[in-house]
Amino acid sequence: MASFAPQIRIPATYMRGGTSKGVFFRLQDLPRAAQVPGKARDALLLRVIGSPDPYGKQIDGMGAATSSTSKAVILSKSDRLGHDVDYLFGQVSIDQPFVDWSGNCGNLSAAVGPFAIANGLVDGSSVPRDGVAVVRIWQANIGKTIVARVPISDGAVQETGDFELDGVTFPAAEVQLEFMDPAAEEEGAGGAMFPTGNLVDELEVPGVGTLRATMINAGIPTIFVEAEAIGYTGTELQDAINGDAAALAKFEAIRAHGAVRMGLIKNVGEAAGRQHTPKVAFVARPASYTASSGKPVAAGDVDLLARALSMGKLHHAMMGTAAVAIGTAAAIPGTLVNLAAGGGERSAVRFGHPSGTLRVGAQASRVDGEWRVTKAVMSRSARVLMEGWVRVPGDTL
Template identity: 80%
Template structure:
């Protein structure tokens, strides 16, 4: 019996922030996958190794976690205001599903370096030494991101001494600004409220901040659901009842935010919204063994991604945290002690992170012009990925 041989596709495997994924130039994809649709999704699923009932991604490039089952498609932008168009696909691990509904804030830090190194930025804009502001159009959510990429001797500088909790080794710092991070309609709070009463069957009525900034996120108080905010992954990911509770909260939050009309639809929208819980500062030991002291942070945040507690913090969720912290009266702001602030330093399972955002109120509506945080990025491997030619 004859079998279709494998094909090879140019690709780069990159770490961005606390995530990593497979990066493609749009023009390098097979013709059938250069347009959105079934062929593209099947190709990316096969590249990552999904769906995998064993949950290991042994036969693909994925890492069997939400942080490492990611794909990126980049192309030179037609807009004079942007250098590169960035499309992000979150690949499910155990289902044949690619979620295109949101961005990856961590991998956003790798987009700029990739764009520079792969000729997607006008060479005239790249200094011999210094930094270049790469203007990124985030196509999933229709937003602008500006990544400041360090340049040494005309090349992207990847090595450095910037340390990021959740990443083992230091690297060069890449500041990333998420411009106008609210959703496309500009409504930071889709219900119009900074705090809502969220009715969750089997859980109760919870206070919740529902926010569209960076990525749609449902924030609840840790103590209302029986947690302290100092939990590490195993405390939740090893508890099926806890995971079911969080998914129920997420689904009903999605309905209240207007993202879906029925909680059952949440199963087909795994990437958004995120669900997170917050608490006032407390000391704890991070997953690396690092001691985090209460006096060194403003609050605690734990967030779930693709049904599991994240090992650190999603970049887009960090934008949501920074935005919510900057607006008095949200659960995030109150956990941080309330009042006006333009940055917040929060504790997560791997350590701490600082994110800045400035909020203003105009005609009763809250707006945030940008949220800023520092990440790092590095090429892990480049060349080709191979997939069976009949897999898409």
């Protein structure tokens, strides 16, 4: 009779952050082989989430078969001066055997501060009995600082509240996030906010055409195109695109060729192995539509419309990092995002997405002829859904 290794259990917390969910770990709680980057860590997270799954359902894991719910986070106390916690994010592929470490998750960033406080990763002396705890987070994927302002009640993280976030069914406590100096320092892009040196480029995409595009490294590398140029209005919901194989192939072609222009990959063939970044999004001037919840969004409620794809599918709301890119680009006169919002200088923008609306602010200035954004600001919420241990077969690593 064959013998099989028993399951091992690992302390973990299942959390919602913004419009995403993920499995959170303390680095110290991972099996020793998975405490360092490499095949063992990736194998563990793939098995935890339930990937790769040729059925696309992640039934045998913690994932929920969408890019918003196929995520893992590893946190540890930070040795970096002026920071409390190091935050590493893994976007787990649903049907392929890989974990993409190339970018951050802005939504789950909202859960990092609450988790860190609750799990002893933040010095207790900096957490008030009542009020707001300021948690300085080192985002290890992109080498950036995020400042989280976490509400505290009676010495513990306050999770309940009346803050409503479109794309999340129930209200919760508000967590304010500041993404400091959000221009992403991507390999090949030279750390430039606009890696091509232009606010708008002519992007040639075989089979699609030549499109005007704003390619920006802020929050997460993002390629913005105009909705009208690719046959859309900017009011689309998921079903209008995710069931259209030709449309998804078109967006992937735009993403791949944009990634090459941004210096993120050397050729379009490398795009398949880098699904998390860059993002591709399309923008349009304000128009009225009905959100996926049935909530009406009036043209006067928003400054522009934005839709973005994540891991090859139209996102049900808006990725937090892409929201940072939207806010940053909107603050810089002349980008396609700024023009869709009416042009001119602005410090905040409210945009319409498939689930409703979101406001994001950004502080932009021009230094020595180059645009610089010192920070982008937005509010999310976070909540513990379950905590305890996650189990995987002992032969996983």
